[in-house]
Amino acid sequence: MSRIVCEKCILDSDVPGISIDEDSGLCQFCQTYEPLSPQEKDGYLAQMEALFREGSGKGEYDVIFALSGGKDSSYTLYELKRKYPFLNVMAVQFDNAFISDNAIENAKKMCEITECDYFRLTMGDEVLYDTFRRAALSCDAFPRFAKYRASDICNTCIGIIKQKLVEMSIVHRAPFIVFAFTPGQTPNPIINLSTSFVKWSRDLFDDQLQKIGIDDRDENFVIKKEVVENMDNVVPKIIHPLCLWDYNEERILEKLVDIGWNPPDINDSNSTNCTLNSFACYNHLQKYGIHAYAFDIAGIVRSGDMTREEGLKKLNQELSQPLILNAAKKLNLKVE
Numbered sequence: 001m002s003r004i005v006c007e008k009c010i011l012d013s014d015v016p017g018i019s020i021d022e023d024s025g026l027c028q029f030c031q032t033y034e035p036l037s038p039q040e041k042d043g044y045l046a047q048m049e050a051l052f053r054e055g056s057g058k059g060e061y062d063v064i065f066a067l068s069g070g071k072d073s074s075y076t077l078y079e080l081k082r083k084y085p086f087l088n089v090m091a092v093q094f095d096n097a098f099i100s101d102n103a104i105e106n107a108k109k110m111c112e113i114t115e116c117d118y119f120r121l122t123m124g125d126e127v128l129y130d131t132f133r134r135a136a137l138s139c140d141a142f143p144r145f146a147k148y149r150a151s152d153i154c155n156t157c158i159g160i161i162k163q164k165l166v167e168m169s170i171v172h173r174a175p176f177i178v179f180a181f182t183p184g185q186t187p188n189p190i191i192n193l194s195t196s197f198v199k200w201s202r203d204l205f206d207d208q209l210q211k212i213g214i215d216d217r218d219e220n221f222v223i224k225k226e227v228v229e230n231m232d233n234v235v236p237k238i239i240h241p242l243c244l245w246d247y248n249e250e251r252i253l254e255k256l257v258d259i260g261w262n263p264p265d266i267n268d269s270n271s272t273n274c275t276l277n278s279f280a281c282y283n284h285l286q287k288y289g290i291h292a293y294a295f296d297i298a299g300i301v302r303s304g305d306m307t308r309e310e311g312l313k314k315l316n317q318e319l320s321q322p323l324i325l326n327a328a329k330k331l332n333l334k335v336e
Contacts, residue, residue: 006030009298010311015290017148033302041244044189048239051190052084052176059173061117064165064236066179067091067110069103070273074110074261075252076180076242081114089116089178092168094161096276097128098327102265103273109260121164123220131156131221132276133331134212136283141211149185151284151292153276156212159205160221166198167223169236177236183243183303185296191238195231202228247305267320278320279327286336291315 005012007025012018018027036044056062065080067073077091091114093099093107104120111118135141135156142155150158165177179186202223209216216222257263264272270293271277284292294315301311328335 006298008308009301010308010315011294011298015294016288017144029298030302035303044244048190048241048244049084051237051239052087055175056086056088058175061090061172061174062087063089063176063178064169064172064174065089065091065116066161066165066177067093067107068273069093069099069105069107069110070264070271071249071252071256072182072242073180074106074256076178077110077114077116078256078259079245080178080241081116089114090119090168090172090174091116092119092121092165094157094164095120095122096157096274097125097330098274098276100264100266100273100275102262106261106273113259127220129331131214133333134214136279136331136333138212139287141208147288148290148295151280152212152287153280153283154292156209159208163202163205163221163223166193166236167227170227170231170234173234175236176239178239178241180242181240182296183247183300183305185299186240186243189240189244191240193235193238195233195235198223198231198235199228247300247303249306266323268323270314275323276327278323279331282319282324282335
């Protein structure tokens with residue numbers, strides 16, 4: 001059967017698990033997709049502001065913010081402080097051993113502009129090289145849905161970030177964790193965590209690490225048991241404001257450059273901060289035949305924040321061979 005591309009987004013019938021309806025020409029996701037109405041978005045925005053105002057001042061920080069130094073997180077931090085200047089924010093940048101110098105400089109600059117505290121989370125390059133090497137060599141360590149949303153390498157990296165941000169929010173008694181996920185990355189603007197969920201997610205990620213051959217007995221990657229055992233029901237909420245704001249990559253980049261953010265110095269169509277991303281996408285394609293950003297891009301197209309033509313162009317852009325080779329060398333892996 002010949003390849004068929006969904007008439008609304010960019011997913012196609014060659015992607016494992018994707019089916020295109022013959023009558024509508026739509027993939028199964030577009031057939032059932034219902035965007036948030038303007039009224040629903042307004043409701044979430046009002047709820048988000050009420051939560052911020054109610055929770056402000058109750059801990060050492062109000063917000064633990066995931067700051068990569070890339071365009072989405074830099075823009076989200078800027079807008080968050082512009083819209084809610086009363087928030088006391090600690091921005092955490094996870095140095096995964098592949099963060100570009102440009103991204104580190106941008107993260108620090110955005111913290112200066114927004115008057116937020118900056119914290120660089122580091123774990124040692126060789127430890128992370130080994131972790132991502134194992135993720136690259138693994139197969140099916142993560143459930144099917146996670147495999148569609150990101151590469152095994154990125155799922156590992158994101159898992160570490162989430163675990164450590166929850167840990168930091170509990171330690172600093174910060175009621176909110178804010179991520180810069182796009183409309184294509186999450187449908188849920190506000191997520192209420194629970195003590196039982198935090199414990200379950202810790203155990204789940206520990207199991208996934210073991211599947212790729214990582215014994216995290218020193219709790220470098222998972223939430224420390226001592227922290228979980230002393231939560232005292234102080235459980236943070238996860239907020240995704242960017243999926244409620246208008247999302248346009250070109251306007252976001254224009255705004256960032258205008259306030260002093262420096263454009264990326266890496267040639268990657270899907271990342272403005274991480275030099276491992278191209279290899280992670282290459283590795284995912286080799287193992288599963290799935291582009292690691294297909295579902296994210298499809299989600300942005302589906303929401304109307306990117307045209308289908310722009311999405312297809314972004315999806316089909318050639319991965320950076322120099323970045324792939326450089327990352328493979330650091331990970332001591334061969335590229336076919």
